[in-house]
Amino acid sequence: MVDKIKEWIVKIVTSRLFVLWVVILALFAFVLQHLFTMQIINGAAYLKDYTYSIQKTIEIEGTRGNIYDRNGVLLAHNELSYTVTLEDNGTYANNKERAKLLNEEISTLIEMIEKNGDSIVNDLDLYMDPSGELSFNVDGTELDGFRRDVYGRKKVSDLKFNAKLGYDESTATPEQMYEYLVNKFAVDTETYDRYRAYQIMVVRYAMYLTSFQKYIPTNIAEDVSDETVAIIREHASDxxxxxxxxxxxRVYDYPEYFSHILGYTGKISDSEYDDLSAQDDSYSKSDIIGKAGIEQVMELQLQGKKGAETVYVNNLGKVLQVKDYKDSSAGNNVYLSIDATLQMAVYDLLEQELAGILNSKIVNAKTSESSELYIPIYKVYNALIENSVIDTSAMADAAEGTTQASVYQTFTNRKTEALTDVANTLQSDTAYEDLSDEMQEMVTYVVKMLQDKSVFLTSAIDSSDSVYKDWKDGKISVQEYLRHAIDSSWINITEFDLNEKYADTDEVYQQLISYVTDKFQNDKAFDKIVYKYLIYNDKISGSQLCLILYEQGILVQDDESMASLKNGSTSAYTFLKNKIQNMEITPAQLALDPCTGSCVIMDPNTGELLASVSYPGYDNNRLANSMDSAYYNALLQDGSLPLYNNATQQTTAPGSTFKMVTASAGLTEGAISTGTVITDTGVFDRLGLTLKCWVYPSNHGSITVSQAIRDSCNYFFAETAYRLSLNGDTYNEDKGLSAIAKYATEFGLADKTNIEIPEGTPKIADEFPIDASIGQSNHSYTTSQLARYVSSIANEGTVYDLTLLNKVTDSDGNVLQTYTPEVHNQITDLSASTWEVLHSGMEMAIGEHDQFKDLQVKLAGKTGTAQEDEKRPNHALFVGYAPADAPQIAIATRIAYGYGSSNACVFVDQVMKYYFKQNTEEELLNGKATNVGTSSNSFGD
Structure with a gap:
């Protein structure tokens, strides 16, 4: 037995496999020893090193500084809120599973958020309305940048034709970009409806933008309710x-009053990041910054200093331990030169005046043939739909038996017919000029819609083309025009489902018709055309629309008024006139002329800006922090243009408010003297002109320059311009224009005021000196520029640059910087007698206006009426200062399409009574429209 064992051992040892086995056993022992050392002896240490091996520094945002008015009234500040965040830190088997589970979770999260009336953050520049219609929120270079980011290109110039996608990335349509992003994030469009798929895509895109910072969560919803907080915390484990x-x-306390001045905050864009980081390297691509107004102008002052914490994170980016912490600090506070109380009072008074003018012009008719440009009540009915006062989308879900449900049924029936009518007209040979008004409007919109969707390539149109000219003249059918457009390659057929290589004109045209009718199924603009003609054809009544105002909560519930509308004891005409008079329906809501205005008030002694009012304003709270895309889109579509600053951006001719410049030029250049008498014959007919004085067929007789300012005599100033243009006995237009421009420049009208926010570019007339002398020709100035001009008249020659700023302090109230208006230039050419003429003429002018008859302060001023569009009312203007003998304030106002300067006078009278405390605020701001007459003209304008 022993021998056998020995023999077996010898056999094994001498075997060629023995060495291999020894090596295997040795390696196995080595591995066991190391596993024991790593897991048992040093396991805890290794685990700690692994877990904490990734060290990151997380920024802590500083609190943004506050904004105050000149007296310390708080205008913008910060409030505590709750934000729902999502961090991509799950573990998944593969990318397909990740996309599926992540999209499911986002959908669930959206449902929880919206259940409590909150909404997700949507910073995507691609907007979808609830009906599924897509549009861009940006244009120009911003849209180019958006396309660059979506398609992952380094530069805009890298965008190219994408053979795989079948289109050019640089001209991608909203629909193409939507489909690309939905596919990119694997959003299952069979599982989710179109709008929910869009919402998921919005969240996924936001996460994608910060994916390189995995440990930083993405904000899904901001400023959510306590109910949302509760439900999310309740389901936290899932x-x-x-x-x-x-x-x-960010919170704005008086949004509509200060929106154009303050602006709002929002997420930083790539271009903004490049600009700001060059000035301060602490900026990151996830920062919230000022996007407009003072918020943007004073960004570097308002932005708080960031803190930081150093953390250890695991391989999934989960923060496990905080190592170091540095607290953030608050930004500086900014004080404006504006007096908040004055700003708000002037805004309210301006709204009252607009409502009064509007109310006085509404007549109980379907159309108006009057040259006075009255507003037929049917136009008011239609405005309720046209300017989206009534939410037509909400009517689709209205309860049975309501007025909304009845109106919506009428609409759907007619829309079905209208779509058929459009399709038939597109296949008809009827010339455009022979179509009904309704069908003309519909087919015009067909072409416009195709152009907006980049199906009809306007850049390809040959304007000399005979068919194109016939279409513009209404001589041919829309079918002939569109077929010609197809043959001329003006139509982008890639939008259609056909084989481009073999498609003929007939096939393409049939696809075009299908495209149009399909798009019109959910096209709000087309719907509004349908509603318009239902209203004008009395298929939808004014009373029904008034009742819907109550049903949708636009008006406060009033059972008595509703009953009187239903039984016919109160007409829709009377009802709406009353609501406009009481400003329960505002001019801004209707967007009918007039619906906008502006007023700028400054101290002529210091140049300080006291008020800069633009009506209408908007709620910048809904644009701050995370933008309410639906609200922003509604503002873009609003006919009253609430995003536009009428005080600093709107430029129009100044009308007769310019005549003090012409007087100054005439007196200083020697064309006239203070004693010169010119006889107004009613019509200035030199040079073959027939310029009528405003009192024609009457006239002002023989008057001096100060009397001409008083009477705003067109003839006198036309004669002055003629004399300024004489070179000896020869009329030289350039000489007259040069003289007028010289003094307009002296009064600051050649340059912007240098106010910090966007400002329109002024233009001194460079043609027709006779027209230019009375503020017409191609003069163009903002209200803020006219305010600076009249201020320099009040103070006899000091032209100030404007500033909205007063001072900057730190968070403890220590003054860091002060701002005072700088002198733009000093007018030295005008003599004392010339200043006296200007002042006396403006003082006498006020006495010619009954609107100021009970004003107790002595006012100097000049009215103006400027025509811009023969089919719309004239602009109403006024410039002035008070008290006339010791000016404290200078004022300029413009009521766009305000009919006549008498209306501007009514408004200024109210402002003066408020400022100088002649009437109490309650007496002036009584919540009712100012009672004005219907005069379309006033002295000299």
Whole structure:
């Protein structure tokens, strides 16, 4: 037995496999020893090193500084809020599973958020309305940048034709970009409806933009309700990576009054990041910054200093331990030169005046043939739909038996017919000029819609083409025009489902018709055309629309008024006139002329800006922090243009408010003297002109220059311009223009005021000196520029640059910087007698206006009426200062399409009574429209 064992051992040892086995056993022992050392002896240490091996520095945002008015009234500040965040820190088997589960979780999260009336953050520049219609929120270079980011290109110039996608990335349509992003994030459009797929895409795109910073969560919803906080925390265990954190939101206390001045905050764009980071390297691509107004202008002052914390994170980016912490600090506070109380009072008074003018012009008719440009009540009915006062989308879900449900049924029936009518007209040979008004408007919109969708390539149109000219003249059918457009390659057929290589004109045209009718199924603009003609054809009544105002909560519930509308004891005409008079329906809502205005008030002694009012304003709270895309889109579509600053951006001719410049030029250049008498014959007919004085067929007789300012005599100033243009006995137009431009420049009208926010570019007339002398020709100035001009008349020659700023302090109230208006130039050419003429003429002018008859302060001023469009009312203007003998304020106002300067006078009278405390605020701001007459003209304008 022993021998056998020995023999077996010898056999094994001498075997060629023995060495291999020894090596295997040795390696196995080595591995066991190391596993024991790593897991048992040093396991805890290795685990710690692994877990904490990734060290990151997380920024802590500083609190944004506050904005105050000149007296310390708080205008913008921060409040505590709750933000729902999502961090992509789950573990998945593969990317397909990740996309599926992540999209499911986002959909669930959206449902929880919206259940409590909150909404997700949507910073995407691609907007979808609830009906599924897509549009861009940006244009120009911003849209180019958006396309660059979506398609992952480094530069805009890298955008190219994408053979795989079948289109050029640089001209991608909203629909193409939507489909690209939905596919990119694997959003299942069979599982989710179109709008929910869009919402998921919005969240996924936001996460994608910060994916390189995996440990930083993405904000899904901001400023959410306590109910949303509760439901999310309740389901926290089921929501991977979802948290609710304390945050701050930017709040504006008086939004509509100051929106154009303050602006709003929002997420930084790439271009803004490049600009700001060049000045301060602490900026990151996730920062919230000022996007407009003072918020943007004073960004570097308002932005708080960031803190930081150094953390250890695991391989999934989960923060496990905080190592170092540095607290953030608040930004500086900014004080404006504006007096908040004055600003708000003037805004309210301006709204009252607009409502009064509007109310006085509404007549109980379907159309108006009057040269006075009255407003037929049917136009008011239609405005309720046209300017989206009534939410037509909401009517689709209205309860049975309501007025909304009845009106919506009428609409759907007619829309079905209208779509058929459009399709038939597109296949008809009827010339455009022979179509009904309704069908003309519909087919015009067909062409416009095709152009807006980049199906009809306007850049390809040959304007000399005979068919194109016939279409513009209404001589041919829309079918002939569009077929010609197809043959001329003006139509982008890639939008259609056909084989481009073999498609003929007939096939393409049939696809075009299908495209149009399909798009019109959910086209709000087309719907509004349908509603318009239902209203004008009395298929939808004014009373029904008034009742819908109550049903949709636009008007406060009033059972008595509703009953009187239903039984016919109160007509829709009377009802709406009353609501406009009481400003329950505002001019801004209707967007009918007049619906906009502006007023700028400054101290002529210091140049300080006291008020800069633009009506209408908007709620910048809904654009701050995370933008309310639906609200922003509504502002873009609003006919009253609430995003536009009428005080600093709107430029129009100054009308007769310019005549003090012409007087100054005439007196200083020697064309006239203070004693010169010119006889107004009613019509200035030199040079073959027939310029009528405003009192024609009467006239002002023989008057001096100060009397001409008083009477705003067109003839006198036309004669002055003629004399300025004489070179000996020869009329030289350039000489007259040069003289007028010289003094307009002296009064600051050649340059912007240098106010910090966007400002229109002024233009001194460079043609027709006779027209230019009375403020017409191609003069063009903003209200703020006219305010600076009249201020320099009040103070006899000091032209100030404007500033909205007063001072900057730190968070403890220490003054860091002060701002005072700088002198733009000093007028030295005008003599004392010339200043006296200007002042006396403006003082006498006020006495010619009954609107100021009970004003107790002595006012000097000049009215103006400027025509821009023969089919719309004239602009109403006024410039002046008070008290006339010791000016404290200078004022300029413009009521766009305000009919006549008498209306501007009514408004200025109210402002003066408020400022000089002649009437109490309650007496002036009584919540009712100012009672004005219907005069379309006033002295000299």
């Amino acid at each position: 929501l991977q990576g979802v948290e609710v954190k304390e945050d701050t939101k």
